[in-house]
Amino acid sequence: MITLAVDCMGGDHGPGVTLPACRHFLEQHPDAELLLVGLPASLAAFTHERARMVAATEVVSMDDSIEVALRRKKDSSMRVAIAQVKSGAAQAAVSAGNTGALMAIARYLLKTLDGIDRPAIAGQIPNAKGAATTVLDLGANVDCTAEHLLQFAVMGSALVSVLSDNESPTVGLLNIGEEAIKGNDIIKQAGELLRTAAGLGDLNFYGNVEGNDIFKGTTDIVVCDGFVGNVALKTSEGLATMMGNFIKLEFSRNFLTKIAAGAAYPVLKAIKSRMDHRRYNGAALLGLRGLVFKSHGSADAFAFGQALSRAYDAAKHNLLDRVQARIAHAAPLLVSAQPIAEPVMAAPIL
Amino acid sequence: MITLAVDCMGGDHGPGVTLPACRHFLEQHPDAELLLVGLPASLAAFTHERARMVAATEVVSMDDSIEVALRRKKDSSMRVAIAQVKSGAAQAAVSAGNTGALMAIARYLLKTLDGIDRPAIAGQIPNAKGAATTVLDLGANVDCTAEHLLQFAVMGSALVSVLSDNESPTVGLLNIGEEAIKGNDIIKQAGELLRTAAGLGDLNFYGNVEGNDIFKGTTDIVVCDGFVGNVALKTSEGLATMMGNFIKLEFSRNFLTKIAAGAAYPVLKAIKSRMDHRRYNGAALLGLRGLVFKSHGSADAFAFGQALSRAYDAAKHNLLDRVQARIAHAAPLLVSAQPIAEPVMAAPIL
Structure with missing residues (x-):
């Protein structure tokens, strides 16, 4: 039970x-x-x-x-x-x-698990492959060290391996591409840590990804700090809302467009269903000594039910033990994480 | 001429x-x-x-x-x-x-203008109001101080006032909302600086905004560091591409959906036109002693023409002088910006 x-x-x-x-x-x-x-x-x-x-x-x-x-x-x-x-x-x-x-x-x-400094919020974002990309952190930690990003990657890997039939989900490190005039040291260090972790069998590191890869579904997991993750999530919600409203507006503009909407109804419904973020409601608070899931505040009964189902799946498949086991395995890398007292500004680079 | x-x-x-x-x-x-x-x-x-x-x-x-x-x-x-x-x-x-x-x-x-430590990339993102939100920085600076964000706000205000009929465009500071377990010190300091600048008449500060406000068009300008701005831009591109592909896919699924597409063609075209980012092609490199505009690399002739037109408008309306004047006016606040080490690639700059 x-x-x-x-x-x-x-x-x-x-x-x-x-x-x-x-x-x-x-x-x-x-x-x-x-x-x-x-x-x-x-x-x-x-x-x-x-x-x-x-x-x-x-x-x-x-x-x-x-x-x-x-x-x-x-x-x-x-x-x-x-x-x-x-x-x-x-x-x-x-x-x-x-x-x-x-x-x-x-x-x-x-309290947090041994080896974890900061819990993270891991949510799912629907992608072009018809699946969802798990993104963390979505807002719990506005400043992260490279070691925190590694912790997120290990915890995210445990989550995805438990909630999907994928023992070795790929991890992408969110970065900015050729646009970068200079790299960000935290991201570079995180990349090295993740490569080392992959070499030790702790996770399956794909490499750097960019914002658009979240929706391409390039990797199963995308790791970033909570500020960036939250902005990416909110920006996407804003764009999806705007596009949805444009579609509604144009189809209800006049008599002819309303007829077109009638003709296109089954197609519009299929498109809406594909974009239905409610299916992916239920973010995991990872890194704690207990399972907690967060539903979107505006969730309807269907969406809230999805969050309940995710929590059920996580409990049934012993997510907590899996996260602990993965963290323990990666412990030699994680202990290098310097304890930091309180949020400090991102370290001055060079 | x-x-x-x-x-x-x-x-x-x-x-x-x-x-x-x-x-x-x-x-x-x-x-x-x-x-x-x-x-x-x-x-x-x-x-x-x-x-x-x-x-x-x-x-x-x-x-x-x-x-x-x-x-x-x-x-x-x-x-x-x-x-x-x-x-x-x-x-x-x-x-x-x-x-x-x-x-x-x-x-x-x-070289950079007096009072400017870091040039920034300012691009336009179409919003729900049928206009565009100017966002900077889109990727030139991966780490920014509060003073840099103020510089971006001043430069962005000059850009928007020149390119639109809006002498006092509103500025939003990109932040994360209630999801923030703790604030980010740089953003808090930037908020204070922006409020002070608004009090001195240097700009029109709205307050904090979140990612979705970019598309709502809550403010004319959104200011953020280049890492966050680039992720927001790329994430939006990824989502727009995915939604566009879903629409195409569902309308071309079978004979009936193709008929529906025919019936809905004028509406789909209107929707596409609303979302057409090509109209807003042409990002400004701000903070330099000269005007430089960047077109998207994948631009077609229409989009590249938009970038040419934006450069033309900026030159015709003396964007450079306007930026300089605004920077000079805000100088008492800007000089508090601590000199920071140069970017990695830095050739003899300044």
Whole structure:
């Protein structure tokens, strides 16, 4: 039996989305049970033989600061859900709440794995191959050393090997191409570390990739710092939204274009389905002593269900053990990571 | 009369694209003349009363290193074109060649403006408002201080005010939003500098923006370091290509979808036109004592013509003076920029 703890209050829609998603998930996964965490009044109407309510008295809002979420709301649904993982009552927690708060609480309660300085957020971005490219970090760490990037690569490899039938997923290091007037020292060092790690069998390093390779699907995994990863993700969301709106606008411009839209409807639907990022909802918080998955805040029931499924798959296939094993194997390289106290600016180059 | 120096050999297609674009440009701009720079044999067939050939004996290839382009090919068409600006024979140079080489040669020959440590590459990205967002830096500087970002903001403001009817374009500072577990010190400092500059009337600072705001058109200008800017640009190109291919694929899937494509043809054409990045081809190399514009290497004649037009507009409206005036006005803030070590390739710069 796989048990997931669900923060039912998180996200833009809260129980209105999370509860229907939970019901559908339970129907699809007969060997799963859910701990539904939230305000009792909000969850009272939900009953299922494999669901149990765990009460929380507070809710972390989307704009709560990390400080507030971590220190003032100690009985939040988000925190109680993660505490279920900490206590062993659940194998993974899922939340659509505030990412910053989720990472901070998860890190505080669960702590990081040996050999990992910084947890990272690993998400999937649909690519031209009809699959998805796993990109990390998507925003947990705005400044990274070469060793952090190596840690991300090792953790990402564990994640992808667990969630897909690919024991040796390829890793690309996000860089800028010929446009670079000069290289970035951190990236160059990371490239060397990754090559060494590949030589030792710790991962399958492809080499440098550029932004467009994320969508080409050149590699299974793309590694970058959280600032760059977050900008790449948000920029892509912005472009996809704009293109989607252009398509809608042009097809609804007048009577004739509306007829064209009718004729093209099955095709437009197929295109939309190909681009449906909801299928890939559910980012993994990697590097913690417990499994936590983050759903997009705006997720609908279908998307939230995907995040539940990813958490289920990760738990079922022992992602935590796999990450730990890979980290242990790569330990000789990882220990060279200098402990750094707090975010420092990227080192002055030359 | 506006005189542009054109590196006719640059880009993926060389004279096959640049010469037709030059002819069309001359027809559209009766007060312009062109210095066509390249191998005489390649340009011999082109004659126009307002075009003059300037011979060069070498060509910088797309994969030449900066070292090779700068030190070994001293009679390249790229370098000779920029030399025309240096000597005053032309008001601006345009090249579709290797970006790194172009920036290095331009910087070496033209030097930077007083108050500017680092030239930047400013490009336009089409946005949802039917206009374009000017983004800089797109890849010239992989590590930037807060002061560099301020310099970019001032230069970008001058560029946009010259090329559009907007004396006070808004500036956004690219940052990551709520996802940020912790802030990035450089960005925070840059935000403070930009607010101070806005208070002094040097620019119109909107505040932080995220990746999706580039496409929303939230601000006229988005400022970021060259690593982040390049990744955002390449990621967007990758996504746009993927979406375009999906649309083509789904509409050509079978007989019925091809009929649908026929019915939807005018709409698809309108959508394509909206997304046509060729319209915005022509990135400005800002911060130099002379105007240099960079066309995309894969530009066709239409796109290369757009780059020529942008260079023409910039020259006609005295972009250089406008940048200098704005930089001078902002000088009290800019002088606080700490001198930093030169880029790796640095020839005797300054």
